[in-house]
Amino acid sequence: QKEVEQxxxxxxxxxxxxxxxxxxxxxxxxxxxxxxxQYSRKGxxxxxxxxxxxxxxxxxxxxxxDKSSKYISLFIRDSQPxxxxxxxxxxxxxxxxxxxxxxxxxxTLTVKP
Amino acid sequence: xxxxxxxxKFQVLKTGQSMTLQCAQDMNHEYMSWYRQDPGMGLRLIHYxxxxxxxxxxxxxxxxxxSRSTTEDFPLRLLSAAPSQTSVYFxxxxxxxxxxxxxxxxxxxxxx
Numbered sequence: 676q677k678e679v680e681q682x683x684x685x686x687x688x689x690x691x692x693x694x695x696x697x698x699x700x701x702x703x704x705x706x707x708x709x710x711x712x713q714y715s716r717k718g719x720x721x722x723x724x725x726x727x728x729x730x731x732x733x734x735x736x737x738x739x740x741d742k743s744s745k746y747i748s749l750f751i752r753d754s755q756p757x758x759x760x761x762x763x764x765x766x767x768x769x770x771x772x773x774x775x776x777x778x779x780x781x782x783t784l785t786v787k788p
Numbered sequence: 789x790x791x792x793x794x795x796x797k798f799q800v801l802k803t804g805q806s807m808t809l810q811c812a813q814d815m816n817h818e819y820m821s822w823y824r825q826d827p828g829m830g831l832r833l834i835h836y837x838x839x840x841x842x843x844x845x846x847x848x849x850x851x852x853x854x855s856r857s858t859t860e861d862f863p864l865r866l867l868s869a870a871p872s873q874t875s876v877y878f879x880x881x882x883x884x885x886x887x888x889x890x891x892x893x894x895x896x897x898x899x900x
Contacts, residue, residue: 679830681830709888711891716894717893717894718792718878718891718892718893718894719831719878719891720891721888721889721890724888763830763831765831775819775821775833775836775846776889778823778830778831778832779830780828780829780830781830
């Protein structure tokens with residue numbers, strides 16, 4: 676079983692919809708939780724970062740971490756065609772480094788105009 | 789500010805050939821790493837480095853070598869390319885203990 680499982684998708688939504696992207700994990704040592712956005716044929720780009728449990732909001736994006744359930748989510752409000760990309764969750768343990776993260780397999784999102 | 793720069797962007801190798809993928813960062817990050825990404829799969833860690841002169845293996849190190857002689861550069865060497873090494877390779881850098889990594893644009897490698 677993988678340490679990080681990500682809803683596989685693909686996901687297709689109309690413009691303006693609320694999108695929910697989700698990951699579960701099994702390693703209770705994970706303390707840092709990240710979401711990356713990857714456009715086609717580009718490198719991943721850090722979107723959101725959360726330490727431990729709780730919510731973090733940045734514009735239209737909200738990251739949630741529930742450590743008791745080992746479940747993290749990324750919500751996108753008022754989705755736009757420019758949000759069409761693959762979203763990768765990533766996690767790392769305390770005293771390790773963000774570059775040594777464990778990644779989910781990614782969820783591909785298409786937002787239709 | 790260029791961030792993380794990878795060269796080349798594309799490469800085709802014959803089985804058994806060797807080559808070096810270059811990675812350079814200008815953010816003075818201590819930590820650098822190499823990942824490979826295969827279709828439908830996330831990123832898998834190949835090798836990483838916590839500073840000049842210090843490297844260690846990740847999840848899938850076989851067939852690859854690394855060295856870190858400077859803070860800025862972290863080349864990945866394929867000693868004898870195999871078709872199973874056909875993939876997209878990403879280099880990343882971050883501060884030690886930092887939150888989130890910066891990735892390069894990737895090198896698309898095909899081994900025939």
